Amino acid sequence: MDRSITDAFPEVQVLEHEPLSKYTNTQTGGPADLLVFPKSVTETKQLVLWAKETDTPLTIIGNASNLIVRDGGIRGLTLILTKMDDIQVNGNQVVAEAGAALIQTTEVAYQAGLTGLEFAAGIPGSIGGAVFMNAGAYDGEISEVLASAEVLTRDGEIKRLDNRELDFGYRHSSVQDHQDVVLSATFKLRAGDANKIRSRMDELNRLRASKQPLEYPSCGSVFKRPTGYFTGKLIHEAGLQGFTVGGAQVSMKHAGFIINVGGATATDYMDVIHHVQATVLKQFGVELETEVRIIGEEK
Ligand SMILES: Cc1cc2nc3c(=O)[nH]c(=O)nc-3n(C[C@H](O)[C@H](O)[C@H](O)COP(=O)(O)OP(=O)(O)OC[C@H]3O[C@@H](n4cnc5c(N)ncnc54)[C@H](O)[C@@H]3O)c2cc1C
Numbered sequence: 001m002d003r004s005i006t007d008a009f010p011e012v013q014v015l016e017h018e019p020l021s022k023y024t025n026t027q028t029g030g031p032a033d034l035l036v037f038p039k040s041v042t043e044t045k046q047l048v049l050w051a052k053e054t055d056t057p058l059t060i061i062g063n064a065s066n067l068i069v070r071d072g073g074i075r076g077l078t079l080i081l082t083k084m085d086d087i088q089v090n091g092n093q094v095v096a097e098a099g100a101a102l103i104q105t106t107e108v109a110y111q112a113g114l115t116g117l118e119f120a121a122g123i124p125g126s127i128g129g130a131v132f133m134n135a136g137a138y139d140g141e142i143s144e145v146l147a148s149a150e151v152l153t154r155d156g157e158i159k160r161l162d163n164r165e166l167d168f169g170y171r172h173s174s175v176q177d178h179q180d181v182v183l184s185a186t187f188k189l190r191a192g193d194a195n196k197i198r199s200r201m202d203e204l205n206r207l208r209a210s211k212q213p214l215e216y217p218s219c220g221s222v223f224k225r226p227t228g229y230f231t232g233k234l235i236h237e238a239g240l241q242g243f244t245v246g247g248a249q250v251s252m253k254h255a256g257f258i259i260n261v262g263g264a265t266a267t268d269y270m271d272v273i274h275h276v277q278a279t280v281l282k283q284f285g286v287e288l289e290t291e292v293r294i295i296g297e298e299k
Contacts, residue, residue, distance in 0.1 A: 005034055005077070008050055012036055012043065020073065020296075023080060024064040025124065027217045028248075028266040030073025030296060032059075037083045041158070041183055044079065048181060049156045051077050058154070059295060060181050062126030063101065066133060066219055071266045072297030081128055084183075089114070093147065094187045098128030102135065105187075110201060115192025116145045121201035122208040124220075128182035132175045133291075134168045138204055143168035147188040151180035158183065171224060171291055213251040216259035222273060223256060223288040232256045234286060238279050245271040267299065 005014055014036055020029035034056075038044040051058040057076030061067065064080070081099035088095045089112040096105045102123050109117045119140025123130065131149050134142050148162045159180075167174040175182055208214065223231045235241065235255035243250045247264030250272060251257040258272050277288050 004054060005050065005056075009043075009046070012038075012047075020061075020064070020069045020078075023061070024067055024069055024219075025217055026068060026219050026260050026264065026266075026269060028071075028260065028264050028269060029067075029069030030071045030266070030299060032074045032078035034077045035080065036077065037080050039083050041084070041152075044081070044084070044181065044183070045152055045156055045158070047077065047079060048152060048154060052154060052156070060128070062099065062129030062132075063124060065124045066129060066292055068219060068266050068269050068292055068294045070270070070294065070296040071299040074296045079181075081181075082126060092189050092191065094189060095184060096127045096187070097184045098126060098182045100127045101125075102127060102130045106201060109187070109189055110194065110197045113191060113194045113197070114189035115197050116189040117187060118197055118200040118204065122205045127185050131166070131182045131185050132173055133171050134173050136171075138207075141168070142185075143173075145187045145189060147186045149175075149185045150183040151175065152183055153178070153180055211254055213253040213257055213259050216251070216261065217264075218251070218257045218259045219292045221256040222258050222290060222292050223276075224291045226286050226288060229284075229286055231288065234280050234284055234288070235276060238276075238283050240276055240279060243272060243275060245275070248272045250276065266296075270294070 017031045018035040019031050021027050059074050059078045061080045084097040084099040086097045087100050087108045094109050102120050102125050106117045106121045119138045123135050130142050146163055148160050150160050152158050225231055232255040240250050241252050241255050246268035247260055247262045248258055248268035249261045251259045280288050
């Protein structure tokens with residue numbers, strides 16, 4: 001299999017058995033059999049078609065900030081899209097490629113005097129991951145500012161989906177159901193006062209730094225908010241803050257985060273997640289569903 005991808009794409013750098021802990025925000029995770037950082041839509045499309053034709057499993061990753069890769073790693077071909085990171089301003093619209101950082105996109109919007117994306121100033125994902133997850137914070141959500149997204153189907157067809165077709169919900173988009181690859185997103189913003197935009201972004205980033213354990217590797221909020229409850233409060237009241245397995249620990253600063261205090265494995269993360277879920281279910285009868293995406297094989 002390795003030789004055939006190299007034969008098919010002699011110009012493309014293919015990393016073999018590459019540890020994904022080098023790229024994930026938790027700094028955990030096993031190796032990708034084959035890892036490529038595509039540089040263009042054409043390259044991405046050719047690789048997706050190669051995976052289909054050779055029956056090779058295909059995994060798409062953005063900035064790996066909402067991801068746990070199990071310690072056995074990922075079979076087949078993994079694409080990390082962060083080299084496709086162009087951002088353009090076109091009137092009141094910002095068009096960003098899938099691998100562009102959401103944080104960088106909010107900076108570009110601010111520099112162009114466009115308001116609407118301030119809520120995302122501190123979300124450390126890529127545009128593709130943000131559309132996939134319908135990322136949101138501080139009363140804002142991608143679905144509220146996204147005009148359309150260009151996606152690549154697993155059959156190699158490129159389509160433009162408008163906001164409605166993306167079927168957004170709480171941390172949900174249709175991309176999750178169809179396994180499309182997000183290629184770019186177009187945000188519809190409004191002309192605003194640059195000083196006000198900057199101060200709102202700074203304010204939200206200060207708030208984030210005061211409440212979240214940003215000094216440690218993590219994958220953000222691990223669990224979704226169950227209807228009628230606050231996840232952090234449940235975990236706090238269950239006495240779980242500080243609970244540690246290996247190097248993975250329920251943060252003392254924000255109960256919804258599990259931080260890597262040093263040397264954590266994905267298995268440590270999974271053990272902490274399962275313990276938190278079991279304890280909260282036992283004490284409060286509430287099922288915590290993971291927001292973080294868990295992929296790959298056990299070791
Ligand atoms: C400190 C910290 C704070 C955070 N704060 C927030 C917050 O306030 N709000 C919030 O919503 N999230 C937050 N997150 C989580 C995370 O940043 C978001 O969910 C983000 O949108 C994930 O983007 P990503 O590129 O990192 O996705 P990844 O983690 O790389 O991937 C997540 C999922 O998206 C899929 N995916 C990624 N790119 C594509 C693509 N181009 N096409 C198709 N599928 C794709 C992957 O297959 C995977 O299933 C936080 C995380 C951290 C570490």
